[in-house]
Amino acid sequence: MTREPVYSFAIGVGRTVFAALRVRQTxxxxxxxxxxxxxxxxxxxxxxxxxxxxECATWMHNRRRxxxxxxxxxxxxxxxGRLMRSMRHIPVNMKAGADAFAxxxxxxxxxxxxxxxxxxxxSASFTIRDFKTGAVRLAAQAEVPIIPVAVWGGHRxxxxxxKISMKERLGVxxxxxxxxxxxxxxxxxxxxxxxxxxxxxxxxLGELQSSYPEDGTGKWWQPRVLGGTxxxxxxxAAADAARDRxxxxxxxxxxxxx
Numbered sequence: 001m002t003r004e005p006v007y008s009f010a011i012g013v014g015r016t017v018f019a020a021l022r023v024r025q026t027x028x029x030x031x032x033x034x035x036x037x038x039x040x041x042x043x044x045x046x047x048x049x050x051x052x053x054x055e056c057a058t059w060m061h062n063r064r065r066x067x068x069x070x071x072x073x074x075x076x077x078x079x080x081g082r083l084m085r086s087m088r089h090i091p092v093n094m095k096a097g098a099d100a101f102a103x104x105x106x107x108x109x110x111x112x113x114x115x116x117x118x119x120x121x122x123s124a125s126f127t128i129r130d131f132k133t134g135a136v137r138l139a140a141q142a143e144v145p146i147i148p149v150a151v152w153g154g155h156r157x158x159x160x161x162x163k164i165s166m167k168e169r170l171g172v173x174x175x176x177x178x179x180x181x182x183x184x185x186x187x188x189x190x191x192x193x194x195x196x197x198x199x200x201x202x203x204x205l206g207e208l209q210s211s212y213p214e215d216g217t218g219k220w221w222q223p224r225v226l227g228g229t230x231x232x233x234x235x236x237a238a239a240d241a242a243r244d245r246x247x248x249x250x251x252x253x254x255x256x257x258x
Contacts, residue, residue, distance in 0.1 A: 004065065004087065004088075006083060006086040006087055007065055007086075007087045007088075010083070010087060011055065011056060011059050014052045014055070014056050015056055018053070018056065021157065021169050021170055021171075021172070022170055022171045023157070023171075023172055023173075023174050024171060024172070024173045024174065025053075025056075025057065025174050025175075025176070026173065026174075026175045026176070027057050027060075027061070027175075027176045027178070028175075028176065028177045028178065029177055029178035029179060029180075030057065030058075030061040030062075030176075030178055031178075032147055032178045032179060032180055032181060033058055033061055033062060033064065033113075033147060033178055034113075034145070034147075034181075035062050035064070036111065037111050037144065038107070038108035038109060038110070038111050038112055038113065038114070038142060038144040039108070039113050039114075039139075039144050039145050039146070039147050039181070040108065040114050040116060040135050040138055040139045040142075040144060040145070040146045040147070041054065041058075041066055041113055041114065041115045041116070041147050041149060042116055042117075042118050042135045042146050042147065042148050042149065042197060042201070043115065043116070043117055043149045043150075043151060044117075044119075044123075044128060044149070044150050044151055044152075044201060044205060045117040045119050045121065045122050045123060046122065046123055046126045046151070046152075046154065046155035046159060047122065047154045047155030047156070047157060047158050047159035047160075048122065048158045048159060048160070049154050049157050049158050050117075050151050050154050051066075051068050051070075051115060053151060053154050053174060053176070054066065054115065054149055054151065054176065055068075055115070057176050058113070064113055065087075065113070066113045066114070066115040067087070067088050067089055067090060067104075067107055067112050067113065067114050067115065068089045068090070068114075068115040068116075069089070069090045069092050069100060069104055069114065069115065069116050070084065070089055070090070070091065070092065071091075071092055071094060072091045072092060072093045072094070074091070075089075075091040088107075088112075090103050090104050090107070090114070094120075097134070101134065101137075101138065104116075104138055104142075105138060105141050105142045108138065108139075108142035108144045109142050109143075109144075114138070116134065116135045116138070118131035118132055118134070118135045118194070118197065118198070118201075119131060119132075120132050120134075121240070122159060122160050123233075123236065124159070124160055124161050124230070124231055124236040124239065124240070125223060125224070125230055125231050125232060125233040125235070125236040126155060126221065126222070126223045126228075126230045127223050127225065127233055128198060128201060128202055128205065129233065130198075131194045131195075131197060131198045132194075133190040133191060133193075133194045135194070135197065136184045136188075136190050136193040136194050136197060137190050139182075139183075139184045140184040140185060140186050140188065140190070140193070141186070143186075145181035145182060145183050146181065146182040146183075146184065146197060147178060147179065147181055147182075148178075148179035148182060148197060148200050148201045148204060149176065149177070149178050149179070149201075149204075150176070150177045150179075150201055150204035150205040150207075150208055151174065151175070151176050151208075152174070152175050152205060152208040152209055152212060153172055153173050153174035153175055153212065154174050155221060156168070156169070156172045156174075156221045157169050157172060157174075159221075161231075161239065162220065173212065173213050173214060175208045175211075175212060176208075177204040177205075177207060177208050179200055179201070179204050182196065182197060182200065209226065216228045
């Protein structure tokens with residue numbers, strides 16, 4: 001394995017932070033992570049740390065690194081951008097993603113693990129939203145499997161629209177479930193394959209939630225449908241739309257001042 005000191009340092013930092021927070025990690029199905037060869041790692045997205053949590057779980061299992069596809073805005077930050085590029089993560093322009101898609105397909109053919117969030121954004125309702133077809137199209141083009149991954153509890157560490165105290169972050173159980181590889185053929189309908197992927201990940205998530213060691217009734221981190229107080233999918237979608245309108249208005253105002 002090629003030495004990558006920056007990536008190794010980042011993993012070390014992540015493990016140190018999670019240890020300091022006394023995060024209680026439980027991993028199921030790690031044997032599904034291939035020891036060699038390319039694969040698309042498709043993850044649920046309820047918080048901002050799933051990428052680090054899944055990478056740490058993968059690293060602890062077989063020392064493999066995941067190259068994540070992330071929004072271009074992350075790479076535009078001077079220091080963070082340099083770190084992301086040095087770890088060979090892939091920037092995605094949300095309005096023109098062809099270059100990112102091609103780069104990810106090449107990396108997969110070269111034997112890399114590529115991490116993606118099929119929902120293309122954090123779900124503030126803590127329920128799985130509709131998926132984009134990019135993950136299955138990428139796997140089909142590169143002729144690699146998709147490894148579905150559900151994570152539950154990671155959003156209790158850091159998520160959007162919620163200020164979480166340090167006390168709340170201590171000792172949080174974070175459970176992972178890596179599912180069996182899903183193979184997508186080049187001739188398969190991307191919409192059908194995407195629906196299958198979503199159904200699979202919903203089942204993995206349901207198993208994690210039903211066996212989670214803490215009762216989420218009345219808690220902010222539990223979906224409304226399971227007795228929690230998280231926003232409904234409709235409320236979360238409305239809040240996201242309002243935020244996007246505010247951002248677009250701010251960009252327009254900034255452009256007008258130039």
